[in-house]
Amino acid sequence: MRSIGRTSGHVNTASGSDSRAVSPYPRVDLKARKVGAMGMLVALGLLLQIVEGSLPPVIPLPGAKLGLANLATLVALVYLGPLEALGVNSLRCLLGGLLRGSFVGLLISLSAGTAATVFMAALYFLPLFSLMGVSIAGAVVHNAVQLAVALWLVGFPGLRHYLPFLLLVALPTGAVIGWVATRISTFLSDSR
Amino acid sequence: MKKRSGRRWTWADSLLVATVIALSVFLLAQDMSRSHQGHTGSLSVRVNGAETMRLDLSGRREVGVRGWQGDSVFEIRDGSVRMVESACPDKLCVRSGWISRPGESIVCLPNRVVLEIKASEGGPDAVNR
Numbered sequence: 001m002r003s004i005g006r007t008s009g010h011v012n013t014a015s016g017s018d019s020r021a022v023s024p025y026p027r028v029d030l031k032a033r034k035v036g037a038m039g040m041l042v043a044l045g046l047l048l049q050i051v052e053g054s055l056p057p058v059i060p061l062p063g064a065k066l067g068l069a070n071l072a073t074l075v076a077l078v079y080l081g082p083l084e085a086l087g088v089n090s091l092r093c094l095l096g097g098l099l100r101g102s103f104v105g106l107l108i109s110l111s112a113g114t115a116a117t118v119f120m121a122a123l124y125f126l127p128l129f130s131l132m133g134v135s136i137a138g139a140v141v142h143n144a145v146q147l148a149v150a151l152w153l154v155g156f157p158g159l160r161h162y163l164p165f166l167l168l169v170a171l172p173t174g175a176v177i178g179w180v181a182t183r184i185s186t187f188l189s190d191s192r
Numbered sequence: 193m194k195k196r197s198g199r200r201w202t203w204a205d206s207l208l209v210a211t212v213i214a215l216s217v218f219l220l221a222q223d224m225s226r227s228h229q230g231h232t233g234s235l236s237v238r239v240n241g242a243e244t245m246r247l248d249l250s251g252r253r254e255v256g257v258r259g260w261q262g263d264s265v266f267e268i269r270d271g272s273v274r275m276v277e278s279a280c281p282d283k284l285c286v287r288s289g290w291i292s293r294p295g296e297s298i299v300c301l302p303n304r305v306v307l308e309i310k311a312s313e314g315g316p317d318a319v320n321r
Contacts (some may be wrong), residue, residue, distance in 0.1 A: 015255035126204075133205030140212050161223050171209060 003065065037080060038088050043071030045092040050099070064169040067139060067177055069096070071099055074135060074181040082121035095156045108149045116142035131185065133176025139170035233294045235273055237266075238306040249273065249292075249309070259303035266298075266307055278303055 048068040057065065069092060077085035093113045106128040123129045129137070143166040151159050151165025237245035237257055244257065249271045256265045262279025272292040275285040278300050285300035294311030 044274070098256075128202060128204035130202050130205050131201040132201060133208055136205070136212075137208055164219040167212055167216040167219075171212060 001059045034080060034084065038076065038084055038091075041080075041088045042091045042095070044071040045088065046095055046099075048072065049092065049096045053100075057118070061165060061169060064143070064166060064173070066173050067142065069181050070116075070135070070138060070142075070177050071181055071184070073113070074120070074131065074138075074177070074185055075188075076132070077117070077121060077124055077134075078181070078185045082117075085121060086114065089113045104153060107153070108146055111149050112142045112146040115145040130178075131182045132175055132178030135181060136171060136174035139174030139177065140167055143167060143170045163168045212218050233309055233311045235268065236306075236308045236310050238308070240304045257305060259300065259305045261303050264300060264305045273298070273307055273309065275300065275307070278305070 046069070049069060052066060052068045072092060073085050073089040076088040080088075090110065090113070093106065093110040097103070097109060100106075116138040119141045120134050123134045123137050124131070144163065147159065147163055147166055198270060227277065231239045233249070234247075234282050235247045235249055236243055237247065237255075239257060239259055245255070247255065247268065249268055252267075252269045254265055254267045254276060256263050259279060263276040263277070264285070266273055266275045272290045275288070275298050278285050279283035280300050280302035282302065285298050285303075285305070288298050291298055291307070291309060297306060299306050
């Protein structure tokens with residue numbers, strides 16, 4: 001259920017013709033497919049992050065961005081699962097941090113991204129929120145943690161007054177990303 | 193999985209958004225009310241370079257000061273100050289309007305009167321400088 005395109009292949013089901021509706025692939029292949037999908041999502045996330053970084057900022061607030069790379073994390077959450085989403089996000093943050101070459105930026109994006117992904121995974125598996133709501137919650141948590149870490153690293157208490165603005169900005173950005181993620185996931189499940 | 197990702201906007205989503213908005217508005221309101229409660233600091237009045245008065249910015253009143261060419265009258269109102277009248281030819285000080293934040297000032301060169309808001313200790317702007 002969680003793998004991409006499960007029903008598309010008809011490889012050699014010699015192992016069993018039972019009706020348990022398990023994957024026709026052997027275990028190893030399933031794992032390889034998962035790793036492949038994760039790698040692809042990491043690469044996509046990295047690409048989105050770089051593209052976003054080279055565009056002029058949409059909202060003139062430092063630290064407030066659209067969070068295009070979160071799309072990869074959301075798709076991983078929907079199609080692979082919470083741990084995989086966490087893995088995709090951490091790898092993307094690490095690689096992105098290495099590419100940008102700023103350790104503080106890496107620390108901030110990794111901690112904020114991890115917190116947001118854990119939170120999103122928790123909300124996603126509650127039967128309450130839509131993917132858009134999950135994305136908004138993730139954006140809000142990301143921005144809050146981002147500011148908290150920045151406050152801790154920079155040690156300038158005045159930065160605290162910036163919190164309400166970052167929280168408010170997270171609503172539209174999270175909604176946009178959530179909407180796109182919903183479209184992507186319906187498209188992916190239709191094209192099976 | 194398909195069901196979850198395809199789910200429409202729910203009441204829980206609305207609740208989430210409403211909570212975040214309420215929280216931000218609350219934080220903003222708190223910040224604003226704090227900056228209005230004497231956190232802004234005090235008003236320093238200087239004539240010809242020497243400080244002649246140090247006033248706090250609460251309440252409403254008009255204060256006059258004797259300058260180089262005549263009297264300057266400024267108004268204090270809930271943390272803000274403006275020049276109301278000045279015995280100077282150009283009235284630039286009157287036209288500069290209200291000031292309220294630490295570090296802001298109104299300068300009347302002809303009358304040699306300077307109104308400057310000084311930060312009180314511990315305010316965010318005091319650290320900033």
